[in-house]
Amino acid sequence: xxxxxxxxxxxxxxxxxxxxxxxxxxxxxxxxxxxxxxxxxxxxxxxxxxxxxxxxxxxxxxxxxxxxxxxxxxxxxxxxxxxxxxxxxxxxxxxxxxxxxxxxxxxxxxxxxxxxxxxxxxxxxxxxxxxxxxxxxxxxxxxxxxxxxxxxxxxxxxxxxxxxxxxxxxxxxxxxxxxxxxxxxxxxxxxxxxxxxxxxxxxxxxxxxxxxxxxxxxxxxxxxxxxxxxxxxxxxxxxxxxxxxxxxxxxxxxxxxxxxxxxxxxxxxxxxxxxxxxxxxxxxxxxxxxxxxxxxxxxxxxxxxxxxxxxxxxxxxxxxxxxxxxxxxxxxxxxxxxxxxxxxxxxxxxxxxxxxxxxxxxxxxxxxxxxxxxxxxxxxxxxxxxxxxxxxxxxxxxxxxxxxxxxxxxxxxxxxxxxxxxxxxxxxxxxxxxxxxxxxxxxxxxxxxxxxxxxxxxxxxxxxxxxxxxxxxxxxxxxxxxxxxxxxxxxxxxxxxxxxxxxxxxxxxxxxxxxxxxxxxxxxxxxxxxxxx
Amino acid sequence: xxxxxxxxxxxxxxxxxxxxxxxxxxxxxxxxxxxxxxxxxxxxxxxxxxxxxxxxxxxxxx
Numbered sequence: 001x002x003x004x005x006x007x008x009x010x011x012x013x014x015x016x017x018x019x020x021x022x023x024x025x026x027x028x029x030x031x032x033x034x035x036x037x038x039x040x041x042x043x044x045x046x047x048x049x050x051x052x053x054x055x056x057x058x059x060x061x062x063x064x065x066x067x068x069x070x071x072x073x074x075x076x077x078x079x080x081x082x083x084x085x086x087x088x089x090x091x092x093x094x095x096x097x098x099x100x101x102x103x104x105x106x107x108x109x110x111x112x113x114x115x116x117x118x119x120x121x122x123x124x125x126x127x128x129x130x131x132x133x134x135x136x137x138x139x140x141x142x143x144x145x146x147x148x149x150x151x152x153x154x155x156x157x158x159x160x161x162x163x164x165x166x167x168x169x170x171x172x173x174x175x176x177x178x179x180x181x182x183x184x185x186x187x188x189x190x191x192x193x194x195x196x197x198x199x200x201x202x203x204x205x206x207x208x209x210x211x212x213x214x215x216x217x218x219x220x221x222x223x224x225x226x227x228x229x230x231x232x233x234x235x236x237x238x239x240x241x242x243x244x245x246x247x248x249x250x251x252x253x254x255x256x257x258x259x260x261x262x263x264x265x266x267x268x269x270x271x272x273x274x275x276x277x278x279x280x281x282x283x284x285x286x287x288x289x290x291x292x293x294x295x296x297x298x299x300x301x302x303x304x305x306x307x308x309x310x311x312x313x314x315x316x317x318x319x320x321x322x323x324x325x326x327x328x329x330x331x332x333x334x335x336x337x338x339x340x341x342x343x344x345x346x347x348x349x350x351x352x353x354x355x356x357x358x359x360x361x362x363x364x365x366x367x368x369x370x371x372x373x374x375x376x377x378x379x380x381x382x383x384x385x386x387x388x389x390x391x392x393x394x395x396x397x398x399x400x401x402x403x404x405x406x407x408x409x410x411x412x413x414x415x416x417x418x419x420x421x422x423x424x425x426x427x428x429x430x431x432x433x434x435x436x437x438x439x440x441x442x443x444x445x446x447x448x449x450x451x452x453x454x455x456x457x458x459x460x461x462x463x464x465x466x467x468x469x470x471x472x473x474x475x476x477x478x479x480x481x482x483x484x485x486x487x488x489x490x491x492x493x494x495x496x497x498x499x500x501x502x503x504x505x506x507x508x509x510x511x512x513x514x515x516x517x518x519x520x521x522x523x524x525x526x527x528x529x530x531x532x533x
Numbered sequence: 534x535x536x537x538x539x540x541x542x543x544x545x546x547x548x549x550x551x552x553x554x555x556x557x558x559x560x561x562x563x564x565x566x567x568x569x570x571x572x573x574x575x576x577x578x579x580x581x582x583x584x585x586x587x588x589x590x591x592x593x594x595x
Contacts, residue, residue: 385570395578 012147029175036306037181043331058146068317090122115487186308198292212279315403332505346530418511418524
């Protein structure tokens with residue numbers, strides 16, 4: 001059994017900052033060494049910005065927690081330099097089965113499109129995700145301080161003062177910027193007296209991670225109202241190391257402490273898996289959830305990212321995946337502001353773009369929850385009618401909602417977007433969209449994008465290494481007449497003959513034109529840096 | 534886009550009404566409710582046009 005989450009990975013070590021008579025100053029302090037905090041530190045480090053990461057713990061998260069990592073997260077992880085270990089270790093799945101009562105009503109295949117480096121999803125315990133992040137952070141010499149609890153956050157005019165508590169007593173530091181990645185229960189949010197409003201769902205779910213020798217296929221199985229959990233739902237999903245995630249809906253009026261006891265958990269699992277299956281419990285937890293977000297994610301020099309800023313129900317794997325999209329959005333903007341390449345106002349667009357993302361996730365996960373747990377007799381009647389019909393008729397299957405799996409967010413109509421001057425090009429690569437991957441020069445396109453602004457020239461020429469406002473814009477290009485670039489043409493040209501794309505450091509499209517025009521590109525970069533806000 | 538039809542559109546109105554009632558004959562309240570739900574979903578899918586469906590939802594509110 002894996003006990004990585006019991007081993008300290010960034011144990012407490014006394015730091016010179018603790019012996020200073022006046023508080024040490026840092027450019028960026030990150031509160032929380034979970035997936036969002038560590039990924040932020042890595043993104044900033046890749047932009048040449050140092051940060052200090054403070055966490056009240058000293059190890060990766062306890063239990064498997066988040067287990068579904070979406071393609072976009074893997075692409076972001078690739079850009080941050082830890083994509084390979086995730087995919088090497090993770091379990092790839094495509095097939096999902098939906099059961100209603102005692103029968104299978106239908107199955108779906110995520111049918112991954114060819115020509116992408118990464119699969120649609122992998123399943124991986126959160127502790128592995130964090131372990132690989134810590135490893136990557138170590139390569140970049142990131143200052144992670146374990147058992148260092150932030151007890152006070154005081155924003156000032158041009159810096160933020162933090163009190164940090166340790167085994168050796170408290171000390172103070174000052175940071176120009178603070179990124180609060182301290183989870184749904186964010187102490188930073190409470191210390192600053194900020195709101196976190198939304199909808200509470202009156203339901204409890206039992207998560208049991210078990211190791212077993214049974215041969216269930218690598219598929220996602222979801223039950224509505226099964227005989228072994230009447231009136232409720234159930235989920236079975238595979239993780240690496242022979243670990244299975246079992247999720248059983250329990251309803252509202254339960255005694256959590258009682259339900260968590262092995263003597264109560266084991267009979268439930270036996271009823272589901274059959275008496276003859278041998279299994280061992282790795283982790284048991286009971287959770288309730290809310291769908292809510294902060295009114296604003298940016299509060300001057302303190303910026304919230306991940307669960308501290310927004311919380312969703314687990315259906316659809318939109319928690320950790322949306323947190324990584326926050327990081328992707330914030331990293332380059334904060335780096336540009338710190339380096340003086342962009343005005344402070346650029347950070348307000350983190351709010352605009354990621355609040356839009358959070359609202360999309362809250363909408364989707366609330367709808368899934370309403371389908372899984374009907375709130376009235378009538379909604380249950382319709383829900384059951386959909387499930388009954390789905391067995392026989394294809395039309396009803398898109399209505400079945402056991403979680404709408406996390407898809408990358410598009411920033412349609414947002415202020416950093418430039419023009420779409422190629423009307424015949426496909427909608428999937430319009431301004432605001434994350435770039436779809438495609439085979440490119442024997443590799444994959446996304447490996448060549450990100451970190452900086454990039455011009456992608458297809459069947460037309462762009463000058464190389466253009467400098468605009470002190471930025472070096474990287475230029476890549478391809479002729480799509482070659483058969484190997486078929487997918488590139490389909491995803492970026494459609495019916496158009498040629499195009500020039502301007503792509504942001506987070507791989508989202510800024511603008512596209514039929515050909516290179518220096519003035520147009522300059523204007524678009526200014527827009528993307530928030531100069532027209 | 535077609536508008537929602539709210540003028541007579543079923544040729545043999547009495548026949549339609551009789552079929553609707555006979556489909557429910559002998560069903561418990563619960564089974565009738567389930568039948569109605571399935572029927573609504575099937576008809577809504579047949580219509581498809583979300584503007585027409587929205588107009589129908591509005592018209593049904595009275």
